[in-house]
Amino acid sequence: MTDAAPLTGHGHRPDGDGPGRIPDGQGHIPDRQGRRPARKAPRVVIAAGLALAVAAGIAYAAELGPFDPGPAVPDPEATKQARAFLADWEAGRMSRAAALTSRPEEAERVLNSFTAGLDISGPTLTAGAAEAGEDGTVTVAFTAKMPVTELGTWTYASAVPLRKQDDGAWKVDWALSLVHPKLSGTEKFRLEREESAGPEINDRHGNALSSRAYPSLGPLLPQIAGGSGAGPRGAVQLVDRATGEVKGTEASFGKKSDRPADKPVATTLDATxxxxxxxxxxxxxxxxxxxxxxxxxxxxxxxxxxxxxxxxxxxxxxxxxxxxxxxxxxxxxxxxxxxxxxxxxxxxxxxxxxxxxxxxxxxxxxxxxxxxxxxxxxxxxxxxxxxxxxxxxxxxxxxxxxxxxxxxxxxxxxxxxxxxxxxxxxxxxxxxxxxxxxxxxxxxxxxxxxxxxxxxxxxxxxxxxxxxxxxxxxxxxxxxxxxxxxxxxxxxxxxxxxxxxxxxxxxxxxxxxxxxxxxxxxxxxxxxxxxxxxxxxxxxxxxxxxxxxxxxxxxxxxxxxxxxx
Missing domain, CATH: 3.40.710.10 (DD-peptidase/beta-lactamase superfamily)
Structure with missing residues (x-):
């Protein structure tokens, strides 16, 4: 301990009146009359040492203070690998994303089928906090915003697990639950759309607008119809892989309209x-x-x-x-x-x-x-x-x-x-x-x-x-x-x-x-x-x-x- 040296007499210990007194040959500091101090001082030192030892033991048992090693710090290289995986997945570079995993072929197949099967385009995957596990693994949380074409955005949270390989490199420890926590070998997701012709949408002069005639309006017309109380509806459902039984609904889109189906929606757009x-x-x-x-x-x-x-x-x-x-x-x-x-x-x-x-x-x-x-x-x-x-x-x-x-x-x-x-x-x-x-x-x-x-x-x-x-x-x-x-x-x-x-x-x-x-x-x-x-x-x-x-x-x-x- 750094504050124990003066108690054992190594060096000078000045008092409040002037220069310090010099210890004798046995390391004791005499008083002003030259008398040696009473021998009970060692007991104080021993007692203090025991108190410190007991306190240290209690602190160690409670995982407090300097004896607590604290949480493990995630390796920055693992976090970097997770972010690279998410960036490639977000950009649609499925083969590159899969190459960063422990099972590239399966990863590429699942990532492609997940996005294509659910009509997801332009996802946003935002990395969150990284956490180191006791077994040496690292987990990076992320938020997924998955736009389902013409319906809306499905938002959920998941995490990327990573494990260090024998060569020292980090790889994404592939698992279906990485894509979504409820995706597994027994359950998958299915997109159900409710077919509806929707209302007719017209320009400012009463001319009908369609995505076939005006391709840029393709993504907008359902939004305009939806804003008018109508539009496409659908849901992402969790189903049993073997039986197809619906286990739950993860996301619902659209709402029923109070507008008569034969009443057109007017817009400010001009067809010309x-x-x-x-x-x-x-x-x-x-x-x-x-x-x-x-x-x-x-x-x-x-x-x-x-x-x-x-x-x-x-x-x-x-x-x-x-x-x-x-x-x-x-x-x-x-x-x-x-x-x-x-x-x-x-x-x-x-x-x-x-x-x-x-x-x-x-x-x-x-x-x-x-x-x-x-x-x-x-x-x-x-x-x-x-x-x-x-x-x-x-x-x-x-x-x-x-x-x-x-x-x-x-x-x-x-x-x-x-x-x-x-x-x-x-x-x-x-x-x-x-x-x-x-x-x-x-x-x-x-x-x-x-x-x-x-x-x-x-x-x-x-x-x-x-x-x-x-x-x-x-x-x-x-x-x-x-x-x-x-x-x-x-x-x-x-x-x-x-x-x-x-x-x-x-x-x-x-x-x-x-x-x-x-x-x-x-x-x-x-x-x-x-x-x-x-x-x-x-x-x-x-x-x-x-x-x-x-x-x-x-x-x-x-x-x-x-x-x-």
Whole structure:
């Protein structure tokens, strides 16, 4: 024990009056008169030692204090292997996922049959805590969100067991219960669908809509029907493998409708615009993943929702993207609202600007001595970032919510992601948020709405069913709206959105290029308005907005020359 040395006399022990007394040859410290202390001190030491020993024994028995080794710490390599397995399974790379297990052939067969047999597409598998077992195994918990096509999402919890092999490597210790805790050699899952033709769904003019005629509406029509109180229903059931007897229901989807089966569901969609939007993506997106939304400016009614590919995830309405420079509509609004800048003010546009990291313009362009209007029309990142001190840390988010409705709960009529503008965590992130990067998140639905609000001054919650939402916003001042319209118009006539320059009428636009990662091509963005219609398009890995998303929007507006009634 570290505090026992002074009791045995090794070294000096000063008192409160002066220098310490020197021990005699036997290690005893004499008092001031030179007398040796009484011999009962060793008994105190022995007694103290016994007390400590007894206490230590009690502590050891109770597994307390320094004698408790604590829980075993999971090997990080095991956790890494579990996460790799889940990532491959999530991405549909079944053979790669199975190769990480102790029984690859069986694992691949089961993973494929589980997802295909239950019509699961695009699962989300989120790893949780890791725990080390007494036998040397490691278990990593995970949450599974399994979207069942046209029905809904089945969510449950399970765990990945891992065992160290003779060669020191970790493998997933394959078991059926890994896939789902109730999956076993005697019980399996079965998907039961309740066949229902469902109600007819019409566009704004009473024209029937179908997934055959408009492929992008395939995933949306059941959601619209479901939102109207009808739609497909089904269940995931646990059944006996041998007899087929139902042992229980794990998930139920859909509900019965109070609507008469022969009563159609009306939508705000326009068959002409929907068809043109799908054809524009097919013709101009170059086979890349892309999405587009067109809506009416004066009431927020959605005219078209198109995705490429047309089946599966609805990236147009539910996607989460950095909107890139199209977000400068919001940033510019924040600056204009407080008079922090005017279109004719000089705001230099250098090639680079460092704020924790180096920011640059597309193709490292620069415009020395440029006005703010020039910065907007050429989409100068460094100029906008240089104005970051003109707005408060929370101000972009406040403006986005107060005037544009971004981040509020929208009642679109189909599942939607309604945007997020978190408060920046540092100056670098604030700089990024000024140009629609960092943690700012949006999608074509949000950016079409932002465009409509910017050029009209009033937010109208987007809807596909005509139902008004309960969002609360404040109109933009008329002067700000006039400046935004001038800036977006100049972007078409003299800036990066020149792809629309040959279209007749009052057409305005804003381009955007959004970084995804250091080793992936940028996403291309393009937003525009013409008459009473606002459009937003994103092309993943499109490199630039003007070069990838711009032609899509040009194709659409050129094909449908008239605004819908």
């Amino acid at each position: 615009w929907q068809s043109a939007a799908e054809k524009a993506l097919a013709a101009e997106a170059d086979g890349k993943d892309a999405a587009l939304v067109a809506l009416r400016i004066d009431d927020g009614e959605i005219l078209a929702v198109a995705n490429s590919p047309s089946s599966g995830f609805n990236r147009a309405v539910s996607g989460t993207y950095a909107p890139g420079s199209t977000w400068k509509l919001v940033t510019t609004s924040a600056l204009l609202l407080k008079g922090a800048v005017a279109p004719d003010d000089v705001v230099d546009c250098p090639k680079y600007l460092t704020v924790g990291k180096r920011f640059q313009n597309v193709e490292t362009s620069e415009h020395r001595g440029a006005t703010f209007k020039k910065d907007f029309t050429t989409s100068c990142n460094t100029a906008f970032i240089s104005l970051r001190d003109k707005v408060g840390d929370q101000e972009l988010g406040d403006v986005a919510g107060k005037y544009f409705g971004v981040g509020q709960k929208w009642n679109v009529g189909i599942p939607s992601y309604d945007g997020s503008v978190p408060t920046p965590r540092d100056e670098t992130e604030k700089a990024a948020s000024m140009i629609g990067q960092g943690r700012v998140q949006a999608n074509p639905l949000i950016m079409a709405s932002v465009t409509a609000t910017a050029v009209s001054g009033t937010f109208h919650q987007p809807t596909v069913t005509g139902d008004a939402g309960d969002t609360t916003t404040t109109p933009l001042p008329r002067e700000v709206v006039s400046q935004l319209r001038d800036l977006t118009r100049a972007t078409v006539t003299d800036g990066t959105a020149s792809v629309l320059a040959d279209l007749p009428g009052d057409v305005g636009a804003k381009t955007g290029t959004a970084e995804v990662s250091d080793d992936a091509p940028n996403n291309g963005w393009f937003v525009a308005y013409r008459g009473n219609v606002a459009v937003a398009c994103v092309v993943e890995k499109g490199v630039t907005g003007g070069g990838s998303a711009g032609p899509v929007v040009r194709n659409l507006l050129g094909t449908v020359p008239d605004d819908p009634s």
